[in-house]
Amino acid sequence: MSAAGRSVTDGDHGQALGALAGLDAALPLVESEAPAQLRRRACRLLARARGLPQVDCLALDTDGRRLSAGAGNAAYRCDDFRHPYAHVIRSGAPLQACIGTLRARMDHPDFQAGMAGLKGDWELLCRPLCDPDAPRGWLGVWALVGPREVVAALDGDPGFMALEGLLCRLWCRLLTAAKAHRQGQDLRHSLQRLGRDTRAHALSGALSRELIGSSPAMSRLRDQVIRAAGTRLAVLLQGETGTGKERVARAIHRHSAQGDGPFVAINCAAIPETLLESELFGHVRGAHSSATRDRTGLLAAADGGTLFLDEIGDMPPALQAKLLRVLESGWYRPLGGGRERRADLRLVSATHQPLTARIREGRFRADLYYRLNQFPLRLPALRERRADIPELADHFAAAYAAREGRPRASLSPTALTHLAARDFPGNLRELRNQVEYGCAMAPAGQPIGPADLPLSETRERTPVEGLPGPAFNLREVVRDYEARLIREKLRQFNGNRAKTAVSLGLPKRTLAHKCRKLQLDEDPA
Numbered sequence: 284m285s286a287a288g289r290s291v292t293d294g295d296h297g298q299a300l301g302a303l304a305g306l307d308a309a310l311p312l313v314e315s316e317a318p319a320q321l322r323r324r325a326c327r328l329l330a331r332a333r334g335l336p337q338v339d340c341l342a343l344d345t346d347g348r349r350l351s352a353g354a355g356n357a358a359y360r361c362d363d364f365r366h367p368y369a370h371v372i373r374s375g376a377p378l379q380a381c382i383g384t385l386r387a388r389m390d391h392p393d394f395q396a397g398m399a400g401l402k403g404d405w406e407l408l409c410r411p412l413c414d415p416d417a418p419r420g421w422l423g424v425w426a427l428v429g430p431r432e433v434v435a436a437l438d439g440d441p442g443f444m445a446l447e448g449l450l451c452r453l454w455c456r457l458l459t460a461a462k463a464h465r466q467g468q469d470l471r472h473s474l475q476r477l478g479r480d481t482r483a484h485a486l487s488g489a490l491s492r493e494l495i496g497s498s499p500a501m502s503r504l505r506d507q508v509i510r511a512a513g514t515r516l517a518v519l520l521q522g523e524t525g526t527g528k529e530r531v532a533r534a535i536h537r538h539s540a541q542g543d544g545p546f547v548a549i550n551c552a553a554i555p556e557t558l559l560e561s562e563l564f565g566h567v568r569g570a571h572s573s574a575t576r577d578r579t580g581l582l583a584a585a586d587g588g589t590l591f592l593d594e595i596g597d598m599p600p601a602l603q604a605k606l607l608r609v610l611e612s613g614w615y616r617p618l619g620g621g622r623e624r625r626a627d628l629r630l631v632s633a634t635h636q637p638l639t640a641r642i643r644e645g646r647f648r649a650d651l652y653y654r655l656n657q658f659p660l661r662l663p664a665l666r667e668r669r670a671d672i673p674e675l676a677d678h679f680a681a682a683y684a685a686r687e688g689r690p691r692a693s694l695s696p697t698a699l700t701h702l703a704a705r706d707f708p709g710n711l712r713e714l715r716n717q718v719e720y721g722c723a724m725a726p727a728g729q730p731i732g733p734a735d736l737p738l739s740e741t742r743e744r745t746p747v748e749g750l751p752g753p754a755f756n757l758r759e760v761v762r763d764y765e766a767r768l769i770r771e772k773l774r775q776f777n778g779n780r781a782k783t784a785v786s787l788g789l790p791k792r793t794l795a796h797k798c799r800k801l802q803l804d805e806d807p808a
C-alpha cells in the first residue's frame with residue numbers, strides 16, 4: 284500500500300516494472316566517475332539507441348567562457364557567433380538546422396572541420412543542458428546529428444527526455460563531488476603547509492637557542508641548517524677555528540631524521556695517521572701491533588646516526604681513497620680482514636682549510652671533495668657578525684654561571700664596548716674564554732667591567748671604529764679607554780712616567796694628573 288493509502292493496481296506495477304527494464308542501459312551513466320566519462324557514455328548510449336551517426340556533448344568550462352567536448356577537442360568561445368553553440372548557450376534555446384545551411388553560414392574553422400564529413404541534408408540539433416535545480420545554471424550543449432526524420436523524432440521522445448534529465452542530474456552531482464574533493468584536497472594541503480610552517484617555526488625557535496646570534500649572517504646560517512637537516516646530503520662545514528662548526532654539526536644531526544641515532548665525532552688532525560684508519564674502520568685482533576682484540580670502528584658506532592669528521596683537510600691521502608670508497612659503495616671492511624660491513628650513516632665534515640687550495644697542491648682528492656661537499660655551509664667569522672657579540676657574551680656568562688653554580692654576572696656596557704672592539708682570531712671560542720675570565724675576575728655582585736677582561740692579544744679597534752650595538756656612556760668609554768692606554772704604556776716602560784709621557788705625547792705634569800684622576804697611581808710601576 285502506498286503512503287497515501289491509494290490501492291496500487293496491476294497496471295501501475297506493470298508500468299513500473301517496464302521502466303525498470305530500461306535501467307540496465309542507464310547503469311553505466313550512474314556508475315560514471317567523472318563528468319567527461321559520463322558525457323562520453325551518454326553520447327554513445329543515445330547514438331546507439333536512436334541511430335544517430337554523430338552525438339557530441341560540449342561542456343562549459345569553469346569560468347563559463349568556452350565550450351569543449353573534452354581535452355584534445357576544439358574549444359569554442361561562447362562570444363564567438365561563428366558557430367551554433369554560442370547561439371544556443373547565449374539564448375538558452377535549442378537550435379535545429381540543416382548541415383548544408385550551417386556550413387554556408389557558420390564559418391568557424393573548427394566547426395567547419397567537424398561538419399566536413401557529414402551529409403548536407405542531415406540536421407544538427409543543439410540543445411542547452413542545464414542544472415535541473417538552477418535555472419540558467421548552464422552545463423553545456425548537446426550536438427546531435429542525423430537524418431532529418433531521426434532528429435525530428437527526438438522532439439517529445441520520452442526516452443530522450445529522460446536520458447537528458449538523468450545526464451544533467453548526474454553531471455551536477457559529479458561536479459559537486461569534484462568540487463568537494465578539490466576543497467578537501469585544498470584543506471589537506473593547507474593543513475600540511477601549516478604543519479610544515481609550524482614545524483619550521485618551532486625548529487627555528489629551537490635553533491636560535493642553540494646557535495646564538497640575531498645578525499643576518501646567523502639567520503641565514505640557521506635557515507641553511509634547517510634545510511640541511513631535512514636531507515641526507517653530505518654536509519661540508521667551512522669556517523675559521525672556533526666559528527662553531529662542531530656545534531652546527533650537532534644541530535644538523537639533532538634536527539635530522541637520524542636525530543635519535545648516535546652522533547660520533549672524530550678529529551682527523553688529532554689522531555696519528557697509523558691509528559686513524561683503525562679508529563674509523565675498526566680492526567680484527569692482530570691487524571697491527573696494538574690490535575690485541577677485535578674493535579669496532581667509528582663508522583660502526585655511527586650506524587643509524589651521524590659521523591662528524593672534523594679537520595677533514597688533514598686526512599692522509601691513502602685514507603681519503605678508502606673513505607671515498609665507503610661513501611660511494613656504502614660498504615667497508617675492518618682492518619685485517621673480517622666480513623664487509625654496511626655503513627648506514629649521515630656524514631658531516633668540517634675544515635678550516637681552503638680545500639680547493641689543497642686540491643691544487645695535490646693534498647686532497649677532488650673526487651672526495653665533491654662527494655663531501657653535497658651541501659656546502661660556510662660559517663661566518665665573529666668579526667663578520669660583531670653585532671652578535673653582546674648576545675653571545677651574555678650567553679657565555681649565563682652558561683658559565685650555570686656550570687659553576689654562581690650567580691649570573693652581566694657585562695657592563697663599557698666591557699661590551701671593549702669586546703666589540705676586539706678582533707677575535709679564535710672567534711667564539713676566544714670570546715667565550717674572555718667572558719669566562721671576566722666572570723671569574725669580577726667582584727661578587729658586580730657587573731663585569733673592562734678591567735676584569737683579559738688584555739687583548741690582538742689589535743684592539745678604537746671604540747669609534749668598533750662601536751658596539753648596545754647603548755653606552757661616552758664619557759665612561761673614553762675614560763676607560765684612556766686608562767687602559769696609559770696603563771699599558773706604563774707597563775711597557777716599566778712605570779717610567781717620563782718615557783710614558785713622551786710616548787703618549789703628553790707633558791709629564793698632565794700624565795701625573797691623569798694618573799691621579801684615573802686612579803692609576805697604585806698600578807705596578
Ligand SMILES: Nc1ncnc2c1ncn2[C@@H]1O[C@H](COP(=O)(O)OP(=O)(O)OP(=O)(O)O)[C@@H](O)[C@H]1O
Nearest residue numbers: 493494495523524525526527528529530635711712
Ligand atoms: N652560534 C653559537 N652560539 C653559542 N655558542 C656557540 C656558537 N657557535 C659556537 N659556539 C661555542 O663556541 C665554541 C667553539 O665552537 P666549536 O667547537 O663548535 O667551533 P669549531 O669551529 O668546531 O672549532 P675548531 O675549528 O677549532 O674545531 C664552543 O664552546 C661552542 O659551544
